[in-house]
Amino acid sequence: MSETRDTREFCPRCGDSVPEREEPLPGEPRERDRVLCDACYFEDFELVDAPERVEVTVCSHCGAVHHGNRWVDVGARDYTDVAVDEVSEALAVHLKADQIQWGVEPEQVDQNTIRMHCTFAGVVRDTHVEETVVVPVKISRGTCDRCGRISGGSYAAEVQIRGRDRVPEQAEQERAVEIAESLVAEREADGDRESFVTEVTDQPEGKTVKLSTNKLGKAVATQITEELGGSHSEAPTLVTEDGDGNEVYRVTFAVRLPKFRPGDVIDPDDDEGPVLVRSVRGNLKGVRLATGEPYEAGFEEGETPDAETVGHVDDAVETTVVTVEDDNAVQVLDPETYEAVTVARPSGVADDAATVDAVKTDAGLFVIPPTEDADGADRADRADGADVADVADDEVADGGDDA
Known part of the structure; x- marks a missing residue:
């Protein structure tokens, strides 16, 4: 007389039978929770892993956002979109969930706090699951490296706007400053946060523009002479050494506008x-x-x-x-x-x-x-x-x- 062996698996937690599941492919890890029935599995299941709070640091001077280990210009009037991005990166969805759908609804609590209501839905074990989490986002203020250097008066080059045997016209001086600001704006648009104007000073003989890098100073001096005429010279001055022992120079670019002007x-x-x-x-x-x-x-x-x-x-x-x-x-x-x-x-x-x-x-x-x-x-x-x-x-x- 033959005997039929019962091959059914039973949930070790509640004793109910567990539906037969596909065996993992060779080399794949065997899921520990596969032995649980659906009811016991979903008792401890979390569709979304969310932090208790997300903090976003914003530069109080230029509005840049500290992201990872660097500052990023976002050009935002408010930081709701920034908060959405930060929360999105901080959330983690369960690997076993398929057909993920999610949405977020921000709630402005006060000037520095945004409460993010996040709703997630997906399919796990052929079952539709939903979960809602609320993540507060705290906006804190700080000073980015760039603005810190500007406020500290840091500069590597200065462009002196002078005239040959005359004081440059006010319109010429203003145009020279516009050229410097325009070149900085172009570099900023390309994501260069190392280019900036530290200070513009008025001297009896003309304006002086202090700039963040020697490369920028040379570009400004060259553009001014190409547009307004004249020539420029450069004089480097050793100011310090960096951490690797390399000499650091500050360069003065003396722009000499022509003695004569059109007109x-x-x-x-x-x-x-x-x-x-x-x-x-x-x-x-x-x-x-x-x-x-x-x-x-x-x-x-x-x-x-x-x-x-x-x-x-x-x-x-x-x-x-x-x-x-x-x-x-x-x-x-x-x-x-x-x-x-x-x-x-x-x-x-x-x-x-x-x-x-x-x-x-x-x-x-x-x-x-x-x-x-x-x-x-x-x-x-x-x-x-x-x-x-x-x-x-x-x-x-x-x-x-x-x-």
């Missing part, structure tokens, strides 16, 4: 009359007021030829045209004596012009050539990278790119 009327020492300066990038370029012919300083002279400033377009005044004599001459009223005088007629003065702008120098009275149309030669020069100045009063005063 200046200068008198070169060549007996050919005054020149209206159009560009000081590279070699000085301009136009002869007496003939209308183009002028360019020699290579060895660069942007500072042997000349003296005798006026500026800001000094020009509107005067009446008496008559246009021919292609090369026009008769106007002297703005001081009101006598009719014949002066050179620059290109652009219309045959029916009623008034022109003129500037009076020790060399005589000269008509200022009308500003080139934006679709004319000036645009072509810009396309070639030249620094052509629009000598209209408003643009010179604004200190734009052409200044």
Whole structure:
């Protein structure tokens, strides 16, 4: 007589039978709780492992969030999204759960506390399970490394905005600072938290910009001279040694803006009359007021030829045209004596012009050539990278790119 052996397994906790389960594959660990029935298994089952509290440290100066071992710029007006991310990373879902779904509902308790209501659902042992946890998020304030360095006055480079034989115009100084701030903003947008402006100071001879790194200082000095003309030099100073014994230098970048500016009327020492300066990038370029012919300083002279400033377009005044004599001459009223005088007629003065702008120098009275149309030669020069100045009063005063 044959006997049938009972192969059923029974729960060691309650004694109920346990459904037959698939055996683990060779090499896989055998689950300790597989011997429990579903009722006993779910008595101790936790779908979500959540911390009692999450703390988020925020820089009180710039709003960066301390994440792991570094500070991260988040650009948030409030920190609800940050709290959601931090809680999401802190939560752990049971490995045996499938088809996980979850949601979170933040509750702003006060300015520094957000209570996160997290709901999770999944399938475990072919059973739908749900669990809700509440995790308080505490927002604490601190100071990030970057802001600490700024407030402590830390800097590695300084860019001195100076002029050659003159004090830079206020518009030039402000534009130089804008260039520095723009370059810093570009690096910040790329995630570089090591680039910043520590301080901008006013000196009688011009502004000084203190920057976080020597590399940034060089980039700023180079950009300023490329846009505003002139040149720069650098002077390193040994300040300390780092922990590895490497020498640490602080570099001073001395930017020297050109002696002459676009819009200046200068008198070169060549007996050919005054020149209206159009560009000081590279070699000085301009136009002869007496003939209308183009002028360019020699290579060895660069942007500072042997000349003296005798006026500026800001000094020009509107005067009446008496008559246009021919292609090369026009008769106007002297703005001081009101006598009719014949002066050179620059290109652009219309045959029916009623008034022109003129500037009076020790060399005589000269008509200022009308500003080139934006679709004319000036645009072509810009396309070639030249620094052509629009000598209209408003643009010179604004200190734009052409200044």
